[in-house]
Amino acid sequence: MLNRPRSRSWIFFVLTLVAVLALVLHEAGQLQPVEDLAQLVIAPVQRSFDGLVNSTGDLFGMFREVRELRVENRDLQDENNRLRSENIRLKDLEAENITLRDLLKFSRNTPDYVTLAADVIGRDPSPYLNSITINVGDNRGLKPGMPVITGGSALVGRIKEVNPRTSKVQLLQDVNSAVNALIQSSRANGLVKGQPDGSLLMDYIPLEEKVATDDVVLTSGLGGDLPRSLVIGQVTDVTKRDIDLFQSAALRPAADLNRLEVVLVILSFESPTPQQPSK
Amino acid sequence: MSPSPYFTIPFLLIVAIFQATAAPRLAVGSARPDLMLLSVVSWSLLAAFRARELEYGDEAPSLMRGINDGVVWAFVGGMFLDLLSSGPLGANALALMVTALAVGVIGVRVSGATLVLVPLMAALGTLIDHLVYLTVLALTGQPVFLDVYMNRFILPGVVFNLALVPAVYLLLMMVDRRTSRERLEW
Numbered sequence: 001m002l003n004r005p006r007s008r009s010w011i012f013f014v015l016t017l018v019a020v021l022a023l024v025l026h027e028a029g030q031l032q033p034v035e036d037l038a039q040l041v042i043a044p045v046q047r048s049f050d051g052l053v054n055s056t057g058d059l060f061g062m063f064r065e066v067r068e069l070r071v072e073n074r075d076l077q078d079e080n081n082r083l084r085s086e087n088i089r090l091k092d093l094e095a096e097n098i099t100l101r102d103l104l105k106f107s108r109n110t111p112d113y114v115t116l117a118a119d120v121i122g123r124d125p126s127p128y129l130n131s132i133t134i135n136v137g138d139n140r141g142l143k144p145g146m147p148v149i150t151g152g153s154a155l156v157g158r159i160k161e162v163n164p165r166t167s168k169v170q171l172l173q174d175v176n177s178a179v180n181a182l183i184q185s186s187r188a189n190g191l192v193k194g195q196p197d198g199s200l201l202m203d204y205i206p207l208e209e210k211v212a213t214d215d216v217v218l219t220s221g222l223g224g225d226l227p228r229s230l231v232i233g234q235v236t237d238v239t240k241r242d243i244d245l246f247q248s249a250a251l252r253p254a255a256d257l258n259r260l261e262v263v264l265v266i267l268s269f270e271s272p273t274p275q276q277p278s279k
Numbered sequence: 280m281s282p283s284p285y286f287t288i289p290f291l292l293i294v295a296i297f298q299a300t301a302a303p304r305l306a307v308g309s310a311r312p313d314l315m316l317l318s319v320v321s322w323s324l325l326a327a328f329r330a331r332e333l334e335y336g337d338e339a340p341s342l343m344r345g346i347n348d349g350v351v352w353a354f355v356g357g358m359f360l361d362l363l364s365s366g367p368l369g370a371n372a373l374a375l376m377v378t379a380l381a382v383g384v385i386g387v388r389v390s391g392a393t394l395v396l397v398p399l400m401a402a403l404g405t406l407i408d409h410l411v412y413l414t415v416l417a418l419t420g421q422p423v424f425l426d427v428y429m430n431r432f433i434l435p436g437v438v439f440n441l442a443l444v445p446a447v448y449l450l451l452m453m454v455d456r457r458t459s460r461e462r463l464e465w
Contacts, residue, residue, distance in 0.1 A: 124364050125298040127311060127432045128416060128423075131365035133299070160365055168365040175422050196424035197431060198309070258303075 102151030130174035154254035180222040200251040295359035310435030323349025327386025346383030353379035374412035401444035
């Protein structure tokens with residue numbers, strides 16, 4: 001065993017000699033064919049190895065890219081969610097803006113009326129009572145019986161109960177609601193009443209009056225508790241029998257009474273004065 | 280024994296506000312979810328079952344107390360609903376109290392599988408609640424159209440409540456167990 005290193009001690013010297021010789025021959029240009037031959041063998045291996053290294057490098061890069069894409073994706077999703085909720089909010093504001101603009105137009109067109117905008121904050125928990133709760137009450141001068149409208153001068157109902165900071169509005173569709181009305185085209189009078197199924201019916205229309213589908217029904221102002229010409233709805237069906245004293249008409253309300261969000265309370269208006277007989 | 284009023288009152292107030300805000304928007308056709316009624320029915324049954332267990336355990340007879348638990352919930356919840364309604368004050372409270380009394384009496388007397396008894400009491404409770412409420416409305420001068428209301432609100436309401444009662448009952452059962460454990464630990 002001890003002899004082995006000694007017996008091979010010449011290897012170092014021989015290899016050194018070969019290296020020096022190769023160096024000299026290379027410098028003299030005598031090794032070029034050998035070098036070319038070696039390159040011929042090594043090059044494909046080198047290329048393959050290089051490809052392997054590159055693909056491994058790409059793999060690591062891919063992992064990094066996936067991580068970055070995940071972060072980017074999460075950020076974009078967050079952004080998307082934010083924009084979506086903002087979009088919903090803006091659509092909501094746009095709808096509210098349209099309603100408020102309608103209400104403002106009504107206020108401008110009727111300078112004699114004193115009006116107050118209110119938010120709808122609740123509906124009656126009982127399905128048998130059609131009423132809404134609004135966020136203004138006695139503190140803003142509301143009184144029972146005051147008319148409540150929404151966009152397009154559409155009548156919603158009347159104040160039924162006033163509390164210090166809230167009020168309950170009886171909707172047109174409530175079975176206890178009754179409003180003096182007239183048909184816009186024929187000026188025929190009648191009484192619009194809420195029905196138990198939530199629809200509206202204009203009753204007590206004289207038989208001789210002409211009533212047609214799509215006729216617009218307005219408040220008549222009779223009785224002085226409501227202003228004239230507020231829109232109640234449109235005729236959808238007419239019931240007329242010769243044996244009856246009156247005819248009746250089913251109405252489609254002008255306002256969507258199930259989706260009210262902002263309303264206008266008419267605090268005061270000029271009630272129609274009775275016409276003096278001409279002398 | 281009822282859970283603390285610190286739980287009962289806010290819980291019933293939240294349920295009442297839900298009934299006056301979200302419930303009408305969640306209506307399917309004309310039927311609305313009635314979480315207040317379901318809470319009262321579920322709590323009345325839980326209180327009745329508890330009372331029956333105590334009686335069988337030879338402890339002080341507590342059937343009446345078991346029934347009263349549900350009635351107290353009915354009164355508090357009903358008054359909250361009445362405050363949010365344009366109807367006569369006390370109408371919802373009265374209707375729910377009669378419902379709680381009926382459910383409580385049946386709950387302490389009739390033994391049966393909870394799986395059957397709970398939906399059965401939800402359906403019966405819905406009928407009693409609506410009919411008592413309509414009676415009160417009629418007595419206070421409101422027009423009542425029973426045939427229309429039966430098809431439009433009462434029967435669809437029974438179906439709606441049957442679908443929702445398991446969730447409400449399980450929730451209140453967890454509350455009941457938690458408060459019972461607290462009492463034992465005390």
